[in-house]
Amino acid sequence: MSDDPRQTPYDEIVRGIETQEIAIDVQALRAARATGKPQPTSHVVAAPCNDPARGCECDAMTKYVRPDGTTYWVRAHLRGQPEIEIDEEVER
Numbered sequence: 001m002s003d004d005p006r007q008t009p010y011d012e013i014v015r016g017i018e019t020q021e022i023a024i025d026v027q028a029l030r031a032a033r034a035t036g037k038p039q040p041t042s043h044v045v046a047a048p049c050n051d052p053a054r055g056c057e058c059d060a061m062t063k064y065v066r067p068d069g070t071t072y073w074v075r076a077h078l079r080g081q082p083e084i085e086i087d088e089e090v091e092r
Contacts, residue, residue: 028065038064041071049077 028039044061060076 025065025071029067029069032065032067036067038066038072041065050075051077 025041028041032039040062042063045058049056049059054077056077058078060078062074062076063071064074065071
């Protein structure tokens with residue numbers, strides 16, 4: 001743990017998770033540059049739906065990294081299995 005008395009074990013856990021996420025992003029960026037195609041870096045399966053008209057309660061979000069290092073998210077509206085509707089890229 002850090003010598004800083006303001007740091008808590010929770011802060012150490014968060015820092016570890018952030019470090020792991022950065023490592024995954026770097027690995028995906030290397031793959032994107034090698035293949036010339038965007039690569040997934042993370043997934044969120046229980047994101048609240050952003051469009052009530054779609055008739056779903058939650059969405060799956062996937063973060064991608066492009067070969068140039070920029071990132072974007074793709075949202076998939078989950079309306080029961082196996083029906084899944086993919087949105088266009090969502091810039092964040």
